[in-house]
Amino acid sequence: MNSDHTPIAVGKYLVSPLAKQQGEGRFAASVSIRSGRGSATHDRVMRFSGLFDNAASALHYATEHALGWIRERSLPACV
Template structure:
């Protein structure tokens, strides 16, 4: 299965990397990696979303927006 990704972008101290991948049903699944820290102190969270999208672009947009929202909320906490 082919994966599509957008270039990672920063939100404060977080690096957000959206990803979409074709699922078994023929749609596209969205996921996002949110990384913080450096070197041995790096921490990476990966979120996978249950919604299926008709296009990889739609899945990427969803992953990017959800990653941005998560990082913004984490910075405010």
């Protein structure tokens, strides 16, 4: 069983977290971070190694990591 969360638009990115049920009722987290349009679309997928007790926790974890990844790329470069 997969639990999708409504995609979140963050600037030029579309964040789509996913929780997938594993054995023993635990959930794995992953997230897609998409940018661009048409043939210039880029999709980064992150899969996390930890397991969570419920889908909501897995979705929250995946979303927070995606937002952190986006924030890192939004910081000005050091001179």
